[in-house]
Amino acid sequence: MNDGLRNEPIAVVGAGLAGTLLAILLARRGHRVRLYERQDDMRRVQVDAGRSINLALAARGIRALELADVMERVRPELVPMPGRMLHDPNGGLTFVPYGQRPEEVIYSVSRPGLNCILLDAAERAGVELLFRHPAVGADLARQKVIFKNDTNPSHEIPLARVFATDGAGSVLRRALVEQRNVACSEDLLKHGYKELTLRPLPDGRPRIDKHALHIWPRGGFMLIALPNIDGSFTVTLFLPLTGPDSFETLTDAAGIEAFFAQHFPDIRQLMPELAEEFFQHPTGIMGTVRCQQWSLENRLLLIGDAAHAITPFHGQGMNCCFEDCRELDALLANNDDWASGFRQFETSRRPNTNAIADMAIENYLEMRDTVRDPKFHLHKALSLELERRHPQRFVPRYSMVMFRDNIPYAVAYERGRIQNQILTTLTQNADSLAAVDYAAAARLIEAQLPPLPN
Numbered sequence: 171m172n173d174g175l176r177n178e179p180i181a182v183v184g185a186g187l188a189g190t191l192l193a194i195l196l197a198r199r200g201h202r203v204r205l206y207e208r209q210d211d212m213r214r215v216q217v218d219a220g221r222s223i224n225l226a227l228a229a230r231g232i233r234a235l236e237l238a239d240v241m242e243r244v245r246p247e248l249v250p251m252p253g254r255m256l257h258d259p260n261g262g263l264t265f266v267p268y269g270q271r272p273e274e275v276i277y278s279v280s281r282p283g284l285n286c287i288l289l290d291a292a293e294r295a296g297v298e299l300l301f302r303h304p305a306v307g308a309d310l311a312r313q314k315v316i317f318k319n320d321t322n323p324s325h326e327i328p329l330a331r332v333f334a335t336d337g338a339g340s341v342l343r344r345a346l347v348e349q350r351n352v353a354c355s356e357d358l359l360k361h362g363y364k365e366l367t368l369r370p371l372p373d374g375r376p377r378i379d380k381h382a383l384h385i386w387p388r389g390g391f392m393l394i395a396l397p398n399i400d401g402s403f404t405v406t407l408f409l410p411l412t413g414p415d416s417f418e419t420l421t422d423a424a425g426i427e428a429f430f431a432q433h434f435p436d437i438r439q440l441m442p443e444l445a446e447e448f449f450q451h452p453t454g455i456m457g458t459v460r461c462q463q464w465s466l467e468n469r470l471l472l473i474g475d476a477a478h479a480i481t482p483f484h485g486q487g488m489n490c491c492f493e494d495c496r497e498l499d500a501l502l503a504n505n506d507d508w509a510s511g512f513r514q515f516e517t518s519r520r521p522n523t524n525a526i527a528d529m530a531i532e533n534y535l536e537m538r539d540t541v542r543d544p545k546f547h548l549h550k551a552l553s554l555e556l557e558r559r560h561p562q563r564f565v566p567r568y569s570m571v572m573f574r575d576n577i578p579y580a581v582a583y584e585r586g587r588i589q590n591q592i593l594t595t596l597t598q599n600a601d602s603l604a605a606v607d608y609a610a611a612a613r614l615i616e617a618q619l620p621p622l623p624n
């Protein structure tokens with residue numbers, strides 16, 4: 171590197187999922203790395219997990235964790251979820267597999283558990299960890315990042331090779347937006363979420379099927395549950411913030427009990443602490459961040475949610491952040507020109523992060539509503555059938571996003587759009603798989619969907 175920065179430590183700001191993984195990858199390339207985190211060390215002190223206690227881990231995330239050599243530590247912490255379990259209002263259950271091969275599974279993993287494994291690995295890789303060090307701002311004109319810590323209310327470091335991994339509310343993104351007039355939208359969803367707990371039976375057995383992502387779709391809102399390794403489930407209610415049937419209207423214990431008894435009677439009876447937890451736990455907000463510029467020369471790069479937070483409905487936010495880290499690692503390897511590496515990262519990554527942001531919003535509608543439509547189930551079944559017949563060309567969009575780590579999100583989005591048109595055409599006059607015209611299907615697929623990489 172010819173910019174006089176080689177001996178300066180790299181600063182990674184935010185020791186969440188993206189920051190810790192990135193710090194490991196940089197340290198493994200021989201860089202000195204300092205990782206700053208505003209909270210305490212979660213391995214020693216219980217800190218506010220902030221949001222979602224558990225997460226769905228899929229192929230893109232796994233590939234990046236493998237690159238950092240941490241998958242062996244992570245694997246025992248995973249609960250496989252081979253499909254969705256749909257709960258209808260009468261307690262009826264329908265299991266819908268996510269894919270059709272044994273390896274087409276997503277995994278539930280504890281957020282703090284995964285973060286702790288990454289922190290241990292960062293420490294082993296030689297990363298210097300600085301907890302209780304919140305970044306409070308940056309002065310881009312003076313090229314300084316400003317931190318606060320227990321002994322110093324204003325400690326500055328040079329703005330040189332700084333990675334902002336400080337999450338959706340990034341302080342460093344705000345500095346870029348405010349001081350460089352960078353265009354940035356933060357679209358908050360009109361729906362919020364609340365996390366609740368479904369405890370295991372006294373003998374540790376789970377109260378509902380452990381190997382599924384459970385969904386109670388109710389049109390305008392939904393409840394989901396992801397398993398934990400101890401037999402408990404993290405249950406999340408997604409609901410409008412205002413209006414009828416909203417967080418605004420659920421103000422007392424009786425109202426909450428009645429709402430659950432009406433819409434989710436099967437799970438309501440399994441959660442005796444429902445109302446208590448409902449009031450104790452915060453109502454989370456969700457949104458999509460689209461920022462027109464992620465980098466400043468070779469000085470600053472936004473990465474992870476700081477650059478492109480998305481809504482959680484495709485279970486891809488973390489997976490996408492991990493893929494960011496892997497792609498950036500490849501771009502910076504053997505490249506002394508970090509300014510151009512940062513620009514390339516932005517250029518190649520932005521169409522993909524935009525695509526997954528859009529797919530995440532679309533998936534909310536699918537999870538809470540479309541899954542109740544019989545046509546949806548015919549489309550899903552036909553997608554799998556077409557994949558069996560044309561495995562190189564027709565891969566369901568969900569599978570491209572969740573199980574394939576070599577198909578960019580933007581490609582999955584565009585092919586998914588074409589595939590959807592094909593499915594609509596083929597099911598116009600068919601109400602079962604047997605009634606589909608498979609010769610017409612083959613013609614449409616060969617004309618419109620070029621073969622995918624293996």
Ligand SMILES: Cc1cc2nc3c(=O)[nH]c(=O)nc-3n(C[C@H](O)[C@H](O)[C@H](O)COP(=O)(O)OP(=O)(O)OC[C@H]3O[C@@H](n4cnc5c(N)ncnc54)[C@H](O)[C@@H]3O)c2cc1C
Nearest residue numbers: 184186187188208222226305337474475485486487488489
């Ligand atoms: C309800 C919900 C469910 C989700 N489910 C899934 C899922 O199933 N699968 C999936 O892939 N993704 C999921 N996500 C998305 C996922 O949580 C995020 O994409 C991921 O956490 C982003 O990682 P990050 O490191 O960029 O940010 P974060 O995880 O937010 O980490 C940011 C870190 O920076 C620290 N920090 C913040 N500000 C400062 C500061 N000023 N100075 C220093 N440190 C700071 C924070 O304390 C934190 O440690 C979900 C999100 C939500 C809200």
